[in-house]
Amino acid sequence: MAEFPENVRYAKTHEWARLEDDGTVTIGISDHAQDALGDVVFVELPEEGDVLGAGDEAGVVESVKAASDIYAPIAGRVAAINNELEDSPEAVNDSPFGEGWFYKLTPENSDDMNSLLSAGDYQKICEEESH
Amino acid sequence: MGLKTPMYEQHVTAGARIVDFGGWDMPVHYGSQIEEHHKVRQDAGMFDVSHMTVIDIKGSESQAFLTRLLANDICKLTLSGKALYSAMLNEKGGVLDDLIVYDNNGDYLMVVNCGTREKDLAWISQQAEAFDCSVTERPELAIIAVQGPNAMAAVDKVVGNETRSVIKSLKIFQGGYSSTWFIARTGYTGEKGLEIILPAEEARQFWEDLANNGVRPIGLGARDTLRLEAGMNLYGNDMDESVSPLESNMGSTVVLEDHEFIGKSALLKKLDKGTREQLVGLVMTERGILRAHYPVFCNGQQVGEITSGAFSPTLRHSIALARISVATGELTVGIRKKQFAVQRVTPPFVRNGKQVYKTL
Numbered sequence: 001m002a003e004f005p006e007n008v009r010y011a012k013t014h015e016w017a018r019l020e021d022d023g024t025v026t027i028g029i030s031d032h033a034q035d036a037l038g039d040v041v042f043v044e045l046p047e048e049g050d051v052l053g054a055g056d057e058a059g060v061v062e063s064v065k066a067a068s069d070i071y072a073p074i075a076g077r078v079a080a081i082n083n084e085l086e087d088s089p090e091a092v093n094d095s096p097f098g099e100g101w102f103y104k105l106t107p108e109n110s111d112d113m114n115s116l117l118s119a120g121d122y123q124k125i126c127e128e129e130s131h
Numbered sequence: 132m133g134l135k136t137p138m139y140e141q142h143v144t145a146g147a148r149i150v151d152f153g154g155w156d157m158p159v160h161y162g163s164q165i166e167e168h169h170k171v172r173q174d175a176g177m178f179d180v181s182h183m184t185v186i187d188i189k190g191s192e193s194q195a196f197l198t199r200l201l202a203n204d205i206c207k208l209t210l211s212g213k214a215l216y217s218a219m220l221n222e223k224g225g226v227l228d229d230l231i232v233y234d235n236n237g238d239y240l241m242v243v244n245c246g247t248r249e250k251d252l253a254w255i256s257q258q259a260e261a262f263d264c265s266v267t268e269r270p271e272l273a274i275i276a277v278q279g280p281n282a283m284a285a286v287d288k289v290v291g292n293e294t295r296s297v298i299k300s301l302k303i304f305q306g307g308y309s310s311t312w313f314i315a316r317t318g319y320t321g322e323k324g325l326e327i328i329l330p331a332e333e334a335r336q337f338w339e340d341l342a343n344n345g346v347r348p349i350g351l352g353a354r355d356t357l358r359l360e361a362g363m364n365l366y367g368n369d370m371d372e373s374v375s376p377l378e379s380n381m382g383s384t385v386v387l388e389d390h391e392f393i394g395k396s397a398l399l400k401k402l403d404k405g406t407r408e409q410l411v412g413l414v415m416t417e418r419g420i421l422r423a424h425y426p427v428f429c430n431g432q433q434v435g436e437i438t439s440g441a442f443s444p445t446l447r448h449s450i451a452l453a454r455i456s457v458a459t460g461e462l463t464v465g466i467r468k469k470q471f472a473v474q475r476v477t478p479p480f481v482r483n484g485k486q487v488y489k490t491l
Contacts (some may be wrong), residue, residue, distance in 0.1 A: 039165040040350070041442045060467075062420050063440055064164055064352060067467065093163070117151045 004123045009116035011019055012125060013074040016097065020104075022091040024079050028101040029061065029070060029092065033124045035065035040092040043085045045103055050078040052105070054112065059102065061092065062068055074112035076105030132258040133154075136181035136275050137331045138338050145348050153246040155182040157351055164352030171357055172484050175279035176349035177341050182245040185272045185328055186255065187465060189238040190264030197239060199234065199393060200258055202376055204386035208234040210304040214317050217384055218376045219243075219251070220394030224401065225372035226379060227254060229364060231422045233306045240306075240313060240328070241370050242274070244366050258393070262383055273334035277329040277346060278324030278357075283350065288339040292335040319354065321361025321482060356441045359450060362412065362478025369410060369425060377401055380410040380478065392475055402427045406457070410438065412488060414485060415464065421451035427473075429458045437464065443480060450480045455457050 008016040014033035018026045034040065052058055052072035056077040059070045070093045085091060092100035107113075117125070133156040142149065147158035154200050158179070160167060188197060195336040197205040203217035213234050221228045228251050232241040234452075243251045256266045272470055277286050294309040306315030306326075313328040329337065342348065355365065362380075364370060370379035373381045375398055377385070387395065397415055415421055421440035435455030443450045455462070476488035 038160065039163055041165075042422060044418075062442075064356070067420065067422075089161075090165075094175075 001017065002030070002035055002126065003097070004031070004119040004126075006119040008097065008119070009073075009113050010119065010122035011071065011116055012122075013071045013073075015070060015073045017073045017113060017116060019107075019110055023106070023110065025074065025076065025105045025107050025110070025113070026101050026104050027058075027073060028096055030122070030126075031096045033068075034093045034100070035074045037061060037068060037093075038065045039063055040089045042077065043089055043102065045081040045085070046078045048078050048081060052076060052078065054115075072105070073116055074105070076107040077108075078103055079106045080104040134178050134182070137334045138179045138181070140339055141335065141342075142166045142348065145346070146341075147350065150351075150384060151247075152182065152351060152392055157182060158348065160352045161348055163166055164350060164356065165444045167347065167349045167353035168356050170347050171279045171322060171353065172445055172481075173280070175277060175281040175285045175324075175346050176353070177338065177346045178276040178278070178354055179273075179338070180276055180326075181273040181331070181334065183274055184243045184245060184248045184251065185265040185269040185274070186241040186243065186252070187235075187238065187269055188232075188241060188259075188264055189267070192262040193237070193239055193264045195264040196259055196264050199262075199391065199412065200255065201232070202385045202392055202394060202398075203431070204390050205232065205239070207386075208232075210234065210305060211236060212237055212301070212303070212308075212315070214306060214315060216302045218370075218379075218381055218395075219254075220375070220392070221254075221372060222393060222397065223372075224375040224394040226366070226370045226374060226376060226381075227372060229366050229370070231383070231418065232311070235314060242328075245406055246367060255440050263314065272328050272329055273331045274326060274328050275334060275338060275341075276318055276320075276324065276326045277341065278318045278320040278322045280323060282322065282324035282346075283344045285341060285344055286327075286481035289337070289343050316489070319361075319363060320357040321363070321479060324356075333334030355439075356444060359441050359452070360443050360445055360479065360481035362480060363454070364410075365439055368452075374408070377406045378408040378410060380452070408435070408454055408456050410454050412476040412480060413437070413440075413453050413462065413464070413473040414446075414476050414480070414488065415451075415471055415473045417448075419449060419466055419471060421449045421464055421466075421473070427453050427455050428463045428465065428470065429455070429460045434458045434462075445481050445484060452478065
Protein backbone atom coordinates (compact mmCIF):
# COMPACT_ATOMS: atom_id res chain seq x y z
CA MET A 1 0.00 0.00 0.00
CA ALA A 2 1.45 3.38 -1.00
CA GLU A 3 1.74 6.12 1.60
CA PHE A 4 0.04 9.51 1.22
CA PRO A 5 1.37 11.73 4.02
CA GLU A 6 -0.85 14.67 4.78
CA ASN A 7 1.87 17.19 5.59
CA VAL A 8 2.64 17.68 1.88
CA ARG A 9 0.57 18.76 -1.14
CA TYR A 10 0.53 16.88 -4.45
CA ALA A 11 0.47 17.57 -8.17
CA LYS A 12 -1.51 15.42 -10.63
CA THR A 13 1.88 14.64 -12.20
CA HIS A 14 2.88 12.82 -8.98
CA GLU A 15 5.27 15.35 -7.45
CA TRP A 16 4.83 16.39 -3.82
CA ALA A 17 5.63 19.80 -2.32
CA ARG A 18 6.23 20.74 1.33
CA LEU A 19 6.36 24.33 2.60
CA GLU A 20 9.24 24.59 5.09
CA ASP A 21 9.59 26.95 8.05
CA ASP A 22 12.13 29.05 6.16
CA GLY A 23 9.66 29.66 3.34
CA THR A 24 11.29 27.35 0.81
CA VAL A 25 9.35 24.48 -0.76
CA THR A 26 10.91 20.98 -0.85
CA ILE A 27 9.86 18.87 -3.82
CA GLY A 28 10.05 15.15 -4.63
CA ILE A 29 7.99 12.36 -6.19
CA SER A 30 5.31 10.41 -4.36
CA ASP A 31 5.45 6.89 -2.96
CA HIS A 32 2.87 5.87 -5.57
CA ALA A 33 5.16 7.22 -8.31
CA GLN A 34 8.38 5.55 -7.10
CA ASP A 35 6.52 2.25 -6.76
CA ALA A 36 5.24 2.48 -10.32
CA LEU A 37 8.69 3.40 -11.66
CA GLY A 38 10.62 0.57 -10.01
CA ASP A 39 14.30 0.87 -9.09
CA VAL A 40 15.49 4.43 -9.76
CA VAL A 41 18.90 4.52 -11.41
CA PHE A 42 19.58 8.14 -12.43
CA VAL A 43 17.99 11.44 -11.52
CA GLU A 44 18.49 14.57 -13.64
CA LEU A 45 17.87 17.62 -11.49
CA PRO A 46 17.46 21.30 -12.36
CA GLU A 47 20.33 23.65 -11.57
CA GLU A 48 20.50 26.02 -8.64
CA GLY A 49 19.22 29.38 -9.79
CA ASP A 50 16.91 27.99 -12.49
CA VAL A 51 13.60 29.81 -12.68
CA LEU A 52 10.67 27.45 -13.18
CA GLY A 53 7.03 28.12 -13.98
CA ALA A 54 4.30 25.86 -12.62
CA GLY A 55 4.15 22.79 -14.85
CA ASP A 56 7.58 23.37 -16.41
CA GLU A 57 9.84 20.40 -16.96
CA ALA A 58 12.19 20.30 -13.98
CA GLY A 59 14.19 17.13 -14.61
CA VAL A 60 14.05 13.44 -15.44
CA VAL A 61 13.86 10.24 -13.39
CA GLU A 62 15.36 7.19 -15.09
CA SER A 63 14.29 3.88 -13.63
CA VAL A 64 14.90 0.33 -14.77
CA LYS A 65 11.50 0.50 -16.45
CA ALA A 66 11.35 3.91 -18.12
CA ALA A 67 12.42 7.53 -18.17
CA SER A 68 9.88 9.96 -16.67
CA ASP A 69 9.84 13.73 -16.80
CA ILE A 70 9.28 15.55 -13.53
CA TYR A 71 7.53 18.90 -13.43
CA ALA A 72 7.62 21.92 -11.14
CA PRO A 73 4.40 21.83 -9.08
CA ILE A 74 4.49 25.59 -8.46
CA ALA A 75 6.53 28.51 -9.83
CA GLY A 76 9.79 29.55 -8.19
CA ARG A 77 13.59 29.71 -8.31
CA VAL A 78 15.65 26.58 -7.54
CA ALA A 79 17.35 27.22 -4.19
CA ALA A 80 19.02 23.84 -3.64
CA ILE A 81 19.29 20.39 -5.21
CA ASN A 82 19.78 17.00 -3.53
CA ASN A 83 23.30 16.03 -4.58
CA GLU A 84 23.03 12.75 -2.63
CA LEU A 85 20.83 11.37 -5.41
CA GLU A 86 23.81 11.15 -7.75
CA ASP A 87 25.44 8.41 -5.67
CA SER A 88 22.29 7.03 -4.06
CA PRO A 89 19.38 7.21 -6.50
CA GLU A 90 17.73 4.36 -4.59
CA ALA A 91 16.86 6.92 -1.88
CA VAL A 92 13.97 7.90 -4.15
CA ASN A 93 12.56 4.38 -3.76
CA ASP A 94 13.49 3.88 -0.11
CA SER A 95 12.49 7.30 1.23
CA PRO A 96 10.49 9.28 -1.35
CA PHE A 97 9.32 11.92 1.17
CA GLY A 98 12.57 12.02 3.17
CA GLU A 99 16.09 11.44 1.84
CA GLY A 100 14.73 11.03 -1.69
CA TRP A 101 13.83 14.74 -2.04
CA PHE A 102 14.82 16.26 -5.41
CA TYR A 103 15.17 20.04 -5.05
CA LYS A 104 13.99 23.09 -3.12
CA LEU A 105 12.30 26.16 -4.58
CA THR A 106 12.02 29.68 -3.34
CA PRO A 107 8.37 30.01 -4.39
CA GLU A 108 7.13 32.95 -6.43
CA ASN A 109 4.05 32.91 -4.20
CA SER A 110 3.65 30.44 -1.33
CA ASP A 111 -0.16 30.73 -1.74
CA ASP A 112 0.29 28.65 -4.91
CA MET A 113 0.56 25.65 -2.57
CA ASN A 114 -3.23 25.87 -2.20
CA SER A 115 -3.69 25.09 -5.87
CA LEU A 116 -2.10 21.68 -5.31
CA LEU A 117 -4.02 18.56 -4.23
CA SER A 118 -4.54 17.36 -0.69
CA ALA A 119 -3.37 13.86 0.21
CA GLY A 120 -6.95 12.59 0.06
CA ASP A 121 -7.66 14.04 -3.39
CA TYR A 122 -4.34 12.80 -4.77
CA GLN A 123 -4.95 9.33 -3.36
CA LYS A 124 -8.34 9.22 -5.13
CA ILE A 125 -6.65 10.07 -8.43
CA CYS A 126 -4.08 7.30 -7.91
CA GLU A 127 -6.80 4.78 -7.16
CA GLU A 128 -8.70 5.76 -10.30
CA GLU A 129 -5.50 5.40 -12.34
CA SER A 130 -5.06 1.81 -11.22
CA HIS A 131 -8.40 0.75 -12.67
CA MET B 132 -6.38 -13.11 -15.54
CA GLY B 133 -3.60 -15.16 -17.07
CA LEU B 134 -2.15 -18.62 -16.76
CA LYS B 135 -0.47 -19.38 -13.45
CA THR B 136 2.52 -21.54 -12.62
CA PRO B 137 2.46 -23.90 -9.59
CA MET B 138 4.40 -21.31 -7.55
CA TYR B 139 2.02 -18.39 -8.21
CA GLU B 140 0.66 -18.19 -4.64
CA GLN B 141 4.20 -18.34 -3.25
CA HIS B 142 5.21 -15.37 -5.44
CA VAL B 143 2.26 -13.35 -4.20
CA THR B 144 3.05 -14.20 -0.57
CA ALA B 145 6.66 -13.16 -1.15
CA GLY B 146 5.48 -9.71 -2.27
CA ALA B 147 5.86 -10.13 -6.02
CA ARG B 148 4.70 -7.46 -8.46
CA ILE B 149 2.80 -9.67 -10.92
CA VAL B 150 2.67 -8.75 -14.62
CA ASP B 151 1.35 -10.37 -17.76
CA PHE B 152 4.05 -12.18 -19.71
CA GLY B 153 2.86 -13.95 -22.84
CA GLY B 154 -0.49 -14.71 -21.23
CA TRP B 155 1.01 -15.81 -17.89
CA ASP B 156 0.83 -13.96 -14.54
CA MET B 157 4.51 -13.76 -13.67
CA PRO B 158 6.61 -12.00 -10.99
CA VAL B 159 8.60 -9.09 -12.46
CA HIS B 160 10.23 -8.37 -9.09
CA TYR B 161 9.73 -8.97 -5.36
CA GLY B 162 10.68 -5.44 -4.26
CA SER B 163 13.87 -4.47 -6.08
CA GLN B 164 15.07 -6.00 -9.33
CA ILE B 165 18.51 -4.46 -8.80
CA GLU B 166 18.89 -6.19 -5.41
CA GLU B 167 17.70 -9.46 -6.97
CA HIS B 168 20.28 -9.07 -9.75
CA HIS B 169 23.12 -8.58 -7.23
CA LYS B 170 21.88 -11.57 -5.23
CA VAL B 171 22.34 -13.88 -8.21
CA ARG B 172 25.80 -12.53 -9.04
CA GLN B 173 26.96 -12.71 -5.41
CA ASP B 174 25.04 -15.58 -3.82
CA ALA B 175 22.10 -17.63 -5.16
CA GLY B 176 18.67 -16.90 -6.59
CA MET B 177 15.85 -18.99 -8.01
CA PHE B 178 13.65 -18.36 -11.04
CA ASP B 179 10.23 -19.84 -11.75
CA VAL B 180 10.36 -20.39 -15.50
CA SER B 181 7.51 -22.89 -15.66
CA HIS B 182 5.84 -20.73 -18.30
CA MET B 183 8.38 -22.01 -20.83
CA THR B 184 7.52 -24.94 -23.11
CA VAL B 185 8.95 -28.45 -22.58
CA ILE B 186 8.73 -30.90 -25.48
CA ASP B 187 9.64 -34.60 -25.78
CA ILE B 188 10.98 -35.69 -29.16
CA LYS B 189 10.96 -39.49 -29.28
CA GLY B 190 11.33 -42.21 -31.90
CA SER B 191 13.79 -43.99 -34.13
CA GLU B 192 14.23 -40.97 -36.45
CA SER B 193 14.45 -38.26 -33.76
CA GLN B 194 18.03 -37.44 -34.58
CA ALA B 195 17.40 -37.28 -38.33
CA PHE B 196 14.41 -35.03 -37.66
CA LEU B 197 16.31 -32.60 -35.42
CA THR B 198 19.22 -32.60 -37.86
CA ARG B 199 16.84 -31.10 -40.39
CA LEU B 200 14.88 -28.92 -37.99
CA LEU B 201 17.74 -27.10 -36.24
CA ALA B 202 20.47 -24.80 -37.57
CA ASN B 203 22.97 -26.22 -35.07
CA ASP B 204 24.08 -29.82 -35.44
CA ILE B 205 22.26 -32.25 -33.12
CA CYS B 206 24.87 -34.90 -33.94
CA LYS B 207 27.26 -32.94 -31.71
CA LEU B 208 25.40 -34.46 -28.76
CA THR B 209 27.43 -37.60 -28.15
CA LEU B 210 27.34 -37.45 -24.36
CA SER B 211 24.21 -38.56 -22.50
CA GLY B 212 22.20 -35.53 -21.38
CA LYS B 213 24.41 -33.02 -23.22
CA ALA B 214 22.72 -29.77 -24.18
CA LEU B 215 22.72 -27.88 -27.48
CA TYR B 216 21.69 -24.25 -27.96
CA SER B 217 20.26 -23.66 -31.42
CA ALA B 218 18.16 -21.43 -33.61
CA MET B 219 15.19 -22.96 -35.42
CA LEU B 220 14.70 -21.36 -38.84
CA ASN B 221 11.99 -21.04 -41.45
CA GLU B 222 12.66 -21.57 -45.16
CA LYS B 223 13.78 -17.94 -45.55
CA GLY B 224 16.44 -18.38 -42.87
CA GLY B 225 14.47 -16.26 -40.41
CA VAL B 226 14.61 -17.21 -36.75
CA LEU B 227 11.42 -18.90 -35.53
CA ASP B 228 12.85 -19.34 -32.04
CA ASP B 229 15.99 -20.09 -30.08
CA LEU B 230 15.95 -23.14 -27.85
CA ILE B 231 17.89 -25.71 -25.87
CA VAL B 232 17.69 -29.42 -26.65
CA TYR B 233 19.14 -32.16 -24.43
CA ASP B 234 20.11 -35.68 -25.42
CA ASN B 235 17.81 -38.11 -23.63
CA ASN B 236 19.40 -41.47 -24.49
CA GLY B 237 18.44 -41.51 -28.14
CA ASP B 238 15.39 -39.35 -27.62
CA TYR B 239 15.49 -35.60 -26.94
CA LEU B 240 14.11 -33.10 -24.45
CA MET B 241 13.59 -29.61 -25.83
CA VAL B 242 12.79 -26.31 -24.11
CA VAL B 243 11.41 -23.46 -26.20
CA ASN B 244 10.14 -19.99 -25.33
CA CYS B 245 6.77 -19.20 -23.79
CA GLY B 246 5.63 -16.57 -26.28
CA THR B 247 6.30 -18.87 -29.23
CA ARG B 248 4.57 -21.95 -27.81
CA GLU B 249 1.72 -22.34 -30.32
CA LYS B 250 3.82 -21.34 -33.31
CA ASP B 251 6.67 -23.68 -32.37
CA LEU B 252 4.48 -26.68 -31.58
CA ALA B 253 2.60 -26.33 -34.86
CA TRP B 254 5.80 -25.96 -36.86
CA ILE B 255 7.69 -28.75 -35.10
CA SER B 256 4.74 -31.17 -35.37
CA GLN B 257 4.29 -30.38 -39.03
CA GLN B 258 7.97 -30.88 -39.85
CA ALA B 259 8.05 -34.14 -37.84
CA GLU B 260 5.39 -35.75 -40.04
CA ALA B 261 8.03 -36.89 -42.52
CA PHE B 262 9.98 -38.73 -39.82
CA ASP B 263 9.35 -41.69 -37.55
CA CYS B 264 9.20 -39.68 -34.32
CA SER B 265 6.67 -38.15 -31.96
CA VAL B 266 6.40 -34.60 -30.65
CA THR B 267 4.76 -34.33 -27.22
CA GLU B 268 4.38 -31.22 -25.13
CA ARG B 269 4.89 -31.77 -21.39
CA PRO B 270 2.67 -29.07 -19.82
CA GLU B 271 2.55 -30.98 -16.52
CA LEU B 272 6.21 -30.13 -15.86
CA ALA B 273 7.48 -27.07 -14.01
CA ILE B 274 10.94 -25.50 -14.38
CA ILE B 275 13.00 -23.95 -11.60
CA ALA B 276 16.39 -22.40 -12.29
CA VAL B 277 18.81 -21.88 -9.39
CA GLN B 278 21.74 -19.64 -10.33
CA GLY B 279 24.70 -18.00 -8.68
CA PRO B 280 28.06 -18.91 -7.12
CA ASN B 281 26.26 -20.63 -4.21
CA ALA B 282 23.44 -22.17 -6.25
CA MET B 283 24.75 -25.72 -6.47
CA ALA B 284 25.52 -25.81 -2.74
CA ALA B 285 22.01 -24.56 -1.96
CA VAL B 286 20.34 -27.22 -4.11
CA ASP B 287 22.63 -29.87 -2.63
CA LYS B 288 21.29 -29.07 0.86
CA VAL B 289 17.64 -29.72 0.01
CA VAL B 290 17.72 -32.74 -2.31
CA GLY B 291 18.08 -36.46 -1.54
CA ASN B 292 21.18 -38.59 -1.96
CA GLU B 293 20.26 -39.94 -5.40
CA THR B 294 19.71 -36.46 -6.81
CA ARG B 295 22.86 -35.26 -5.10
CA SER B 296 24.97 -37.87 -6.86
CA VAL B 297 23.32 -37.19 -10.24
CA ILE B 298 24.20 -33.50 -9.88
CA LYS B 299 27.75 -34.34 -8.86
CA SER B 300 28.21 -36.39 -12.03
CA LEU B 301 27.10 -33.61 -14.39
CA LYS B 302 29.58 -31.77 -16.55
CA ILE B 303 28.93 -28.20 -17.65
CA PHE B 304 26.07 -28.01 -20.17
CA GLN B 305 24.97 -31.53 -19.36
CA GLY B 306 21.77 -32.83 -17.80
CA GLY B 307 20.58 -36.05 -16.24
CA TYR B 308 17.55 -37.70 -14.67
CA SER B 309 17.04 -38.39 -11.00
CA SER B 310 13.74 -40.28 -10.94
CA THR B 311 11.29 -37.89 -12.66
CA TRP B 312 13.44 -34.78 -12.23
CA PHE B 313 15.66 -33.65 -15.13
CA ILE B 314 18.55 -31.56 -13.83
CA ALA B 315 20.95 -29.67 -16.07
CA ARG B 316 23.98 -27.46 -15.62
CA THR B 317 22.62 -24.77 -17.88
CA GLY B 318 21.26 -21.27 -17.30
CA TYR B 319 20.39 -17.85 -18.64
CA THR B 320 22.45 -15.70 -16.28
CA GLY B 321 26.13 -16.35 -16.98
CA GLU B 322 26.51 -17.76 -13.46
CA LYS B 323 27.04 -21.37 -12.35
CA GLY B 324 23.82 -23.16 -11.52
CA LEU B 325 21.13 -25.61 -12.45
CA GLU B 326 17.90 -25.73 -14.37
CA ILE B 327 15.51 -28.34 -13.01
CA ILE B 328 12.51 -29.69 -14.92
CA LEU B 329 10.20 -31.48 -12.52
CA PRO B 330 6.59 -32.57 -12.04
CA ALA B 331 4.41 -29.57 -11.18
CA GLU B 332 3.07 -31.20 -8.01
CA GLU B 333 6.60 -31.41 -6.57
CA ALA B 334 7.70 -27.94 -7.62
CA ARG B 335 5.94 -26.00 -4.85
CA GLN B 336 7.70 -27.97 -2.08
CA PHE B 337 11.08 -27.73 -3.79
CA TRP B 338 10.66 -23.95 -4.16
CA GLU B 339 9.75 -23.63 -0.49
CA ASP B 340 12.67 -25.84 0.60
CA LEU B 341 15.06 -23.64 -1.37
CA ALA B 342 13.52 -20.49 0.13
CA ASN B 343 13.93 -21.91 3.63
CA ASN B 344 17.60 -22.45 2.85
CA GLY B 345 18.33 -18.87 1.93
CA VAL B 346 17.71 -18.92 -1.82
CA ARG B 347 15.93 -15.74 -2.83
CA PRO B 348 13.20 -15.68 -5.50
CA ILE B 349 14.21 -13.60 -8.53
CA GLY B 350 11.79 -11.92 -10.93
CA LEU B 351 11.74 -11.48 -14.69
CA GLY B 352 13.17 -7.96 -14.42
CA ALA B 353 16.45 -9.20 -12.97
CA ARG B 354 16.36 -12.20 -15.30
CA ASP B 355 16.53 -9.76 -18.21
CA THR B 356 19.42 -7.68 -16.85
CA LEU B 357 21.37 -10.83 -15.92
CA ARG B 358 21.05 -12.39 -19.38
CA LEU B 359 21.90 -9.08 -21.07
CA GLU B 360 25.09 -8.71 -19.01
CA ALA B 361 25.92 -12.29 -20.04
CA GLY B 362 25.46 -11.34 -23.71
CA MET B 363 22.55 -13.71 -24.25
CA ASN B 364 19.81 -12.97 -26.76
CA LEU B 365 16.11 -12.61 -26.01
CA TYR B 366 13.79 -13.84 -28.75
CA GLY B 367 11.36 -11.18 -29.82
CA ASN B 368 13.82 -8.41 -28.96
CA ASP B 369 17.20 -9.38 -30.40
CA MET B 370 15.91 -11.60 -33.16
CA ASP B 371 12.67 -12.66 -34.80
CA GLU B 372 11.50 -14.14 -38.10
CA SER B 373 12.61 -11.07 -40.03
CA VAL B 374 16.32 -11.69 -39.36
CA SER B 375 18.67 -14.64 -39.69
CA PRO B 376 21.08 -15.97 -37.07
CA LEU B 377 23.90 -14.35 -39.07
CA GLU B 378 22.59 -10.88 -38.17
CA SER B 379 21.87 -11.89 -34.58
CA ASN B 380 25.30 -12.70 -33.19
CA MET B 381 24.38 -16.41 -33.55
CA GLY B 382 26.64 -17.32 -36.48
CA SER B 383 28.66 -19.66 -34.28
CA THR B 384 25.52 -21.72 -33.51
CA VAL B 385 24.93 -22.46 -37.20
CA VAL B 386 26.60 -25.53 -38.74
CA LEU B 387 26.66 -25.34 -42.54
CA GLU B 388 29.20 -28.07 -43.36
CA ASP B 389 27.72 -31.52 -44.07
CA HIS B 390 24.43 -30.43 -42.57
CA GLU B 391 21.16 -30.04 -44.48
CA PHE B 392 18.60 -28.07 -42.50
CA ILE B 393 15.56 -25.86 -43.03
CA GLY B 394 16.75 -22.39 -43.99
CA LYS B 395 20.24 -23.42 -45.12
CA SER B 396 19.90 -22.33 -48.74
CA ALA B 397 18.61 -18.92 -47.66
CA LEU B 398 21.63 -18.51 -45.35
CA LEU B 399 24.03 -19.50 -48.12
CA LYS B 400 22.50 -16.82 -50.38
CA LYS B 401 23.02 -14.26 -47.62
CA LEU B 402 26.62 -15.28 -47.18
CA ASP B 403 27.15 -15.01 -50.92
CA LYS B 404 25.82 -11.48 -50.98
CA GLY B 405 27.68 -10.58 -47.81
CA THR B 406 25.73 -9.88 -44.60
CA ARG B 407 25.03 -6.22 -44.30
CA GLU B 408 23.77 -6.11 -40.72
CA GLN B 409 25.13 -7.33 -37.42
CA LEU B 410 24.11 -7.47 -33.78
CA VAL B 411 26.68 -5.66 -31.66
CA GLY B 412 27.13 -4.81 -28.00
CA LEU B 413 27.01 -1.18 -26.89
CA VAL B 414 28.19 0.41 -23.68
CA MET B 415 27.39 3.94 -22.49
CA THR B 416 29.36 5.34 -19.57
CA GLU B 417 27.45 8.64 -19.48
CA ARG B 418 24.49 8.93 -17.15
CA GLY B 419 21.39 7.55 -18.84
CA ILE B 420 19.85 4.31 -20.01
CA LEU B 421 19.91 2.72 -23.46
CA ARG B 422 16.53 1.23 -24.28
CA ALA B 423 15.04 -0.94 -27.06
CA HIS B 424 14.24 0.93 -30.30
CA TYR B 425 16.47 3.94 -29.59
CA PRO B 426 18.17 4.86 -32.91
CA VAL B 427 21.89 4.29 -33.44
CA PHE B 428 23.89 6.76 -35.58
CA CYS B 429 27.28 6.70 -37.27
CA ASN B 430 28.71 9.85 -38.88
CA GLY B 431 25.34 11.57 -38.65
CA GLN B 432 23.40 8.76 -40.36
CA GLN B 433 21.08 6.32 -38.65
CA VAL B 434 22.60 2.84 -39.02
CA GLY B 435 20.23 0.83 -36.88
CA GLU B 436 18.53 0.61 -33.52
CA ILE B 437 18.87 -0.92 -30.09
CA THR B 438 17.20 -4.32 -29.70
CA SER B 439 17.73 -4.78 -25.94
CA GLY B 440 18.99 -2.18 -23.48
CA ALA B 441 19.20 -1.81 -19.72
CA PHE B 442 21.06 -0.47 -16.75
CA SER B 443 23.70 -3.03 -15.79
CA PRO B 444 23.68 -3.31 -11.99
CA THR B 445 27.10 -5.02 -12.00
CA LEU B 446 28.80 -2.39 -14.18
CA ARG B 447 26.68 0.54 -12.89
CA HIS B 448 26.06 1.96 -16.34
CA SER B 449 23.97 1.12 -19.35
CA ILE B 450 24.60 -1.69 -21.83
CA ALA B 451 22.71 -2.76 -24.93
CA LEU B 452 22.53 -4.97 -27.98
CA ALA B 453 21.87 -3.21 -31.26
CA ARG B 454 21.37 -4.29 -34.85
CA ILE B 455 23.31 -1.98 -37.14
CA SER B 456 24.41 -2.01 -40.75
CA VAL B 457 28.07 -2.92 -40.96
CA ALA B 458 29.78 0.40 -40.38
CA THR B 459 33.02 1.72 -39.10
CA GLY B 460 33.25 4.89 -37.09
CA GLU B 461 32.11 6.34 -33.81
CA LEU B 462 28.58 5.44 -32.80
CA THR B 463 26.04 7.56 -30.98
CA VAL B 464 22.56 6.76 -29.68
CA GLY B 465 19.62 9.16 -29.80
CA ILE B 466 17.96 9.54 -26.39
CA ARG B 467 15.15 12.06 -26.15
CA LYS B 468 16.47 14.58 -28.70
CA LYS B 469 20.12 14.36 -27.64
CA GLN B 470 22.92 12.14 -28.91
CA PHE B 471 25.18 10.19 -26.59
CA ALA B 472 28.46 8.52 -27.46
CA VAL B 473 28.53 4.74 -27.07
CA GLN B 474 31.36 2.24 -27.22
CA ARG B 475 30.96 -0.78 -29.49
CA VAL B 476 31.94 -4.06 -27.77
CA THR B 477 31.78 -7.82 -28.31
CA PRO B 478 29.41 -9.44 -25.81
CA PRO B 479 29.42 -10.77 -23.10
CA PHE B 480 29.67 -7.67 -20.92
CA VAL B 481 30.14 -9.47 -17.58
CA ARG B 482 31.71 -12.76 -16.61
CA ASN B 483 32.43 -13.98 -13.06
CA GLY B 484 30.90 -10.77 -11.76
CA LYS B 485 33.32 -8.49 -13.57
CA GLN B 486 33.51 -6.46 -16.77
CA VAL B 487 34.91 -8.60 -19.54
CA TYR B 488 34.26 -6.75 -22.80
CA LYS B 489 36.96 -5.28 -24.98
CA THR B 490 36.53 -2.41 -27.35
CA LEU B 491 36.29 -3.46 -31.00
